[in-house]
Amino acid sequence: MQHFSENFEDLEKIEIERPNTQEILNLHDDLISKIKSATSSEEASEILKRFFRLTDTVSTIFNLIYIRHSCDTRDQKYDELSTLIDEFGPEINVKSNEFIKALLASPFIADLEKEFGQYFFDLQKLSLKTVSSEIIPDLIEENKTVAEYVKLIAQALIEFNGQKYTLSEMGKFTTSVDRETRKNASEAVWNFYEKNDDTIGDIYDRLVKIRTRIAHKLGYQNFLQLAYDRMHRLDWGPDDAAIYREKVLEDIVPLSKQIFNRQKERLGYQNDTKYYDYKVFYKTGNPIPDKDANGLISAAAEMYENLSPTASKYFNFMVSHNCMDVVSKPGKASGGYMTYIPDLKTSFIFSNFNGTSGDVDVLTHEFGHSLQGFLGADYIVPDYRSPGMECCEMHSMSMEFLTYPYMQNFFGKDTEKYLYSHTCDAITIIPYIVIVDAFQAYVYEHPDISHQERKAYWRKLEKTYLPHLTYEDNNFLASGGYWMKQTHIFEVPLYYLDYSIAQVVALEFFIASLKEPQKTFEKYISFCKLGGTLPFRSLLKAADIANPFDGDTLKEVATNIMKYLNTFDLTKIDS
Numbered sequence: 001m002q003h004f005s006e007n008f009e010d011l012e013k014i015e016i017e018r019p020n021t022q023e024i025l026n027l028h029d030d031l032i033s034k035i036k037s038a039t040s041s042e043e044a045s046e047i048l049k050r051f052f053r054l055t056d057t058v059s060t061i062f063n064l065i066y067i068r069h070s071c072d073t074r075d076q077k078y079d080e081l082s083t084l085i086d087e088f089g090p091e092i093n094v095k096s097n098e099f100i101k102a103l104l105a106s107p108f109i110a111d112l113e114k115e116f117g118q119y120f121f122d123l124q125k126l127s128l129k130t131v132s133s134e135i136i137p138d139l140i141e142e143n144k145t146v147a148e149y150v151k152l153i154a155q156a157l158i159e160f161n162g163q164k165y166t167l168s169e170m171g172k173f174t175t176s177v178d179r180e181t182r183k184n185a186s187e188a189v190w191n192f193y194e195k196n197d198d199t200i201g202d203i204y205d206r207l208v209k210i211r212t213r214i215a216h217k218l219g220y221q222n223f224l225q226l227a228y229d230r231m232h233r234l235d236w237g238p239d240d241a242a243i244y245r246e247k248v249l250e251d252i253v254p255l256s257k258q259i260f261n262r263q264k265e266r267l268g269y270q271n272d273t274k275y276y277d278y279k280v281f282y283k284t285g286n287p288i289p290d291k292d293a294n295g296l297i298s299a300a301a302e303m304y305e306n307l308s309p310t311a312s313k314y315f316n317f318m319v320s321h322n323c324m325d326v327v328s329k330p331g332k333a334s335g336g337y338m339t340y341i342p343d344l345k346t347s348f349i350f351s352n353f354n355g356t357s358g359d360v361d362v363l364t365h366e367f368g369h370s371l372q373g374f375l376g377a378d379y380i381v382p383d384y385r386s387p388g389m390e391c392c393e394m395h396s397m398s399m400e401f402l403t404y405p406y407m408q409n410f411f412g413k414d415t416e417k418y419l420y421s422h423t424c425d426a427i428t429i430i431p432y433i434v435i436v437d438a439f440q441a442y443v444y445e446h447p448d449i450s451h452q453e454r455k456a457y458w459r460k461l462e463k464t465y466l467p468h469l470t471y472e473d474n475n476f477l478a479s480g481g482y483w484m485k486q487t488h489i490f491e492v493p494l495y496y497l498d499y500s501i502a503q504v505v506a507l508e509f510f511i512a513s514l515k516e517p518q519k520t521f522e523k524y525i526s527f528c529k530l531g532g533t534l535p536f537r538s539l540l541k542a543a544d545i546a547n548p549f550d551g552d553t554l555k556e557v558a559t560n561i562m563k564y565l566n567t568f569d570l571t572k573i574d575s
């Protein structure tokens with residue numbers, strides 16, 4: 001199998017050989033039989049370490065292929081290799097599970113738990129609880145049904161102004177500063193969903209029933225707890241989420257209402273403000289960066305140099321070793337991501353700069369992910385390097401706020417505009433996320449209700465959490481159809497809440513940084529270094545971060561953010 005060294009000079013120049021799939025499977029088989037026949041805890045420990053190294057090398061090969069393919073989808077070699085790993089991935093998963101099962105049955109488990117930590121084994125046990133050979137046909141059906149939704153959305157073509165656009169391309173029209181354009185564009189988009197109301201309703205109904213069936217076969221009362229177990233939520237559950245949603249209603253919704261009211265005043269439509277108007281935050285347009293891609297990267301390098309020697313070291317490493325591909329070019333896949341490459345001990349950032357404030361977010365948000373990747377790199381257990389789903393966005397979202405004092409270097413005259421709207425977005429997204437979560441909890445607790453009843457429940461939630469939304473001239477939205485565009489509801493059930501938990505933690509870091517910037521950044525670095533060594537509650541406790549679920553955390557965040565927002569002179573910003 002190909003071997004890699006962390007002493008590389010240029011990521012782009014690393015040659016990638018075609019992986020020998022049979023060899024990889026054989027290496028797994030060898031470790032499975034060795035762990036079964038190990039005669040001492042030292043031997044079992046050595047085998048487990050070899051398993052971790054094998055996992056790292058396989059994920060290094062897979063990630064490099066994925067990166068090359070996304071940077072140029074026209075390159076035939078990587079197109080073929082990408083198909084190869086798509087097909088081969090599930091086979092490796094089966095082998096890994098087989099190894100883990102043998103490991104958990106090992107007579108030396110107590111010694112191994114002492115050496116590698118209980119948490120790794122708890123995670124593996126939870127994973128195994130959510131799979132069984134009995135549900136394989138149901139899982140295939142679940143994936144196929146999700147794929148039906150994905151395909152319907154991806155292939156949608158919306159006719160607008162005599163041309164055809166995809167749903168994501170319509171985004172530039174639905175957020176247009178020209179009111180007539182955004183009105184017509186929004187209606188065109190929602191017409192698509194209205195036309196497909198029955199189809200999407202049927203796809204979702206089947207998904208709910210398949211998932212409920214899987215849960216019953218695995219011995220769960222309904223799908224809700226199974227969804228939590230699938231996401232490795234070890235130390236919190238649906239009851240915590242329900243309490244959190246109530247707190248959001250009490251502490252965040254009033255602030256969010258105030259933000260929307262101010263927006264309404266700025267836009268000047270008063271009682272005639274429509275749902276599509278809220279897509280435009282400033283009458284005079286959104287903040288845009290005042291530099292090109294190279295200018296933004298230089299500004300980021302300068303910022304990290306001033307902010308922290310640790311951050312600066314890794315940012316410069318990524319630039320000098322070609323670990324960022326941020327500019328749009330022909331053949332490049334869309335979207336953006338950051339991925340960690342274990343055997344090279346580096347992160348890679350992929351994005352398509354498009355001249356919006358999103359470009360700056362790549363250099364803060366994605367670099368926050370990267371920095372955590374670097375700082376967690378030394379744990380032998382791969383699961384310990386980065387935290388679970390509810391915590392992995394905390395480092396990235398926090399970096400967006402910890403870099404606030406440097407935004408002048410990216411936005412120039414639009415700086416105030418950026419700071420104000422970015423903070424407002426962080427607050428107003430929370431009630432929306434909570435609706436998505438409450439909706440799904442209700443649906444999976446009542447799997448037999450009809451599509452119409454689901455829609456009615458969604459609308460009821462909107463009226464509670466986002467009361468400013470009025471849909472009098474859109475029957476589809478008034479009937480509770482908005483959720484049909486929220487892909488997470490179909491693809492990763494019950495996941496979305498994690499973004500709001502991470503958002504609150506990011507706001508906590510921000511509030512602390514206003515008083516003590518230096519000390520807060522040091523605390524952030526320590527938090528990154530903890531990686532994923534602990535489950536959610538313990539991780540926050542170890543990092544001395546107030547848990548968004550507990551006590552008055554939300555109330556304090558809301559009070560402090562309101563104070564910060566009140567320091568802006570809005571008449572000056574939006575004129």
Ligand SMILES: [Zn+2]
Pocket residue numbers: 365369393396
């Ligand atoms: Zn992220």
